[in-house]
Amino acid sequence: MDGLSVERSAIQHGTVEIVADALVGALLDIEAYEEQLPCILICTDLDSGEQTFSGPFPSRTVGERIVVHEVTAAGRNSSLAFSLAPLYPPLELDSVPQHVSRGAPGPTPLPSPRGN
Numbered sequence: 065m066d067g068l069s070v071e072r073s074a075i076q077h078g079t080v081e082i083v084a085d086a087l088v089g090a091l092l093d094i095e096a097y098e099e100q101l102p103c104i105l106i107c108t109d110l111d112s113g114e115q116t117f118s119g120p121f122p123s124r125t126v127g128e129r130i131v132v133h134e135v136t137a138a139g140r141n142s143s144l145a146f147s148l149a150p151l152y153p154p155l156e157l158d159s160v161p162q163h164v165s166r167g168a169p170g171p172t173p174l175p176s177p178r179g180n
Contacts (some may be wrong), residue, residue, distance in 0.1 A: 098150040
């Protein structure tokens with residue numbers, strides 16, 4: 065390997081390290097941000113695949129305590145799996161590109177329980 069190749073390799077290796085460090089830093093920033101967000105508890109029945117959602121809870125710390133409670137209450141032989149997801153603030157419609165918001169269908173209203 066000539067001197068130029070060695071230098072180029074060192075520069076590329078340094079660039080990879082810089083990019084890797086930046087990526088790790090960004091992921092840690094996201095994780096710290098999500099720790100402060102409210103979260104929801106997702107309960108998945110591993111047998112049927114059905115999911116239920118509870119919350120929001122004020123923080124991940126509170127959510128983790130709820131998970132411990134639910135796992136204990138469900139018991140060892142339960143087919144339920146529990147996870148937490150951060151609850152981000154809603155998107156402002158102005159921040160959604162028009163081509164997306166224009167064609168987006170609205171929610172389907174639920175039928176009235178009394179058939180009205």
